[in-house]
Amino acid sequence: MQDIVEITTEGKTKLLVPKESLETNAPPMQPAFFNPRAKLSRDFSIVAYSTFLQNFKGPKTFLDCLSGIGARSIRVANELNMIEKVFINDVNPSALELAKNSAMLNNTAKCEFSENEACRFLSLHSKRENRGAIVDIDPFGSPSRYLDCGIRATSHGGLLSVTATDLPVLHGLYNDACQRRYYGIPVRTEYGNEIALRLILGCVHLVAGRLDVKIVPLFVQNNMHYYRVYVKILVKTDSDDSMGYIIHCKTCGHRRVQKEKNNACEICNAKAESAGPLWIGEIHDKMFVDSMLSEQTKFTIDKSCEKTLLKCQKEIGMPPSFFMLDEIARKMRDAPKSLEKTIEKLQKSGFNASPTSLNPSGFKTSARIDEIIQVLKN
Ligand SMILES: C[S@@+](CC[C@H](N)C(=O)[O-])C[C@H]1O[C@@H](n2cnc3c(N)ncnc32)[C@H](O)[C@@H]1O
Ligand SMILES: [Zn+2]
Structure with missing residues (x-):
């Protein structure tokens, strides 16, 4: 693979990446996927994870179930002194080979590699004693299929970070798919990215609820087509109810939040649209x-x-x-x-x-x- 890879630097970390991913607008899937434009989202991850680890009691482990070439996890291993162990997993052996070589390039011995389907990898980490302090879910498109096992693999008091990039679905082009994946639908508005983030949080909250787990959103972030949410996982029943609807009137631009769907605009009486159910608490x-x-x-x-x-x-x-x-x-x-x-x-x-x-x-x-x-x- 030597002639088709190149070293790039993100933060303080050297990463071995497919050469073509640095040269084209749409990074290729083969031999492995790497998007240099996701650097900002990884920068935020480094800050969020470091902040989180300051107060986390217990083994400081990081589980990257969809690691790609390890851009996020090798940075975590190399840049966060507090992290003790990083588990790097992907189904693509070429991506893992690059990740292993990047770990060597940065002289970090904290990484362990595996080639499993993401849910299998997460299930292997779902016993109380080997859950992750931080778990990251960074798929192509929607994260919804990985949420159950991601939540189960996160320690009590741990951090779950989730990416979604299925923009057309979250922005109202395919409402049936959105209902299926996120249990709610958006309204197409100027603040569509906030609705998208709240739909993702709402879905994580609903899935967590089934598992008697409470989520506390710590931080959300959006740049380009990357939507990221960071939530604290507490293994206890959630008694707060932070789900509801954003009622939006396209005639006058009025919007309000409420627990139930409602179709009448209180300002102009026109028919309003309801986005949700989604997370209406703090983000x-x-x-x-x-x-x-x-x-x-x-x-x-x-x-x-x-x-x-x-x-x-x-x-x-x-x-x-x-x-x-x-x-x-x-x-x-x-x-x-x-x-x-x-x-x-x-x-x-x-x-x-x-x-x-x-x-x-x-x-x-x-x-x-x-x-x-x-x-x-x-
Ligand atoms: C968006 S990329 C990950 C990018 C990476 N986290 C980063 O920051 O560069 C998604 C990765 O998931 C892997 N993948 C897709 N489906 C998978 C599955 N079911 N189990 C494990 N890995 C999978 C792909 O091989 C790909 O490397
Ligand atoms: Zn109105």
Whole structure:
């Protein structure tokens, strides 16, 4: 394979990757899959995992059930001093060969490799004594088929991170498939990425519920077609009910959250659409995000991580959807105002308002759409 692989560096880690994956827009599946554009999502993982390990009591192990060439897991082994053991698994032997060579290249002896189907690998780690402190599920497309065994393989108090990349399904092109995979459906809106993340969280919560497991979302992140959620796993029954619907009116742009489906817009009376059932609780944990902000200074990661985390801090406690500046401008038949001015005006009028980590031109507010327009007109 020597002539078709190349060394690339992510963070402080050298990775042996298929040469072609660095040269094309759509990385090939053969001999093994590696997407250099997922670096940002891996940067966030390094910060989130490091933050998590600071307070985790018990064996500090990482289970990567769909490792590919090991981009995430070799970085975990090499960059996180606290991690004790990294289990790297994939069905593709060529991907594993690259991962083994990358482990040697970085002189890390913390890795153990296996070539199993992901659910089999996770099931082998589902006994209490060999569950992972951190478990990652990073599939092609939807993670839903791996959630049961992923949850079972995560320690009590452990961290489960999940990627979804089945965008057309999560964004409302195929609602039947979305219902099957995530037990809920989206509405096509400007804040579709937040709905997608809440559908993923909702699904993890529902699957966990069947296993008498409670999830606590710690952090979520989206860039390009990567949707990532990080949840704490607690082996106990969940008595909170954080599931519900986002009711969205496409006529006036009003949206609200409630426990049941509802079809009438309370502002304009038009027929509204319901997204869900989905997660309507917090998507970030304040203490966790605060700690991520101090932790990220230790790593060689993209500068945008800090900016995103600062926005996450500000959006905690805000409603579960955001408005876009141009969406409001269109309704006002005016040019979009700046984000800072918009937030400042809303706050001066007594509303809560913040940027959102999910879109640079988006903002969250306690004001309704008619109130936003009123405030910005003045
Ligand atoms: C999106 S890639 C993983 C990327 C990797 N985590 C990274 O950060 O570069 C998905 C991987 O899952 C593997 N895979 C697909 N289905 C699998 C299964 N059922 N069990 C184990 N591995 C599987 C593929 O060979 C591929 O390497
Ligand atoms: Zn309406």
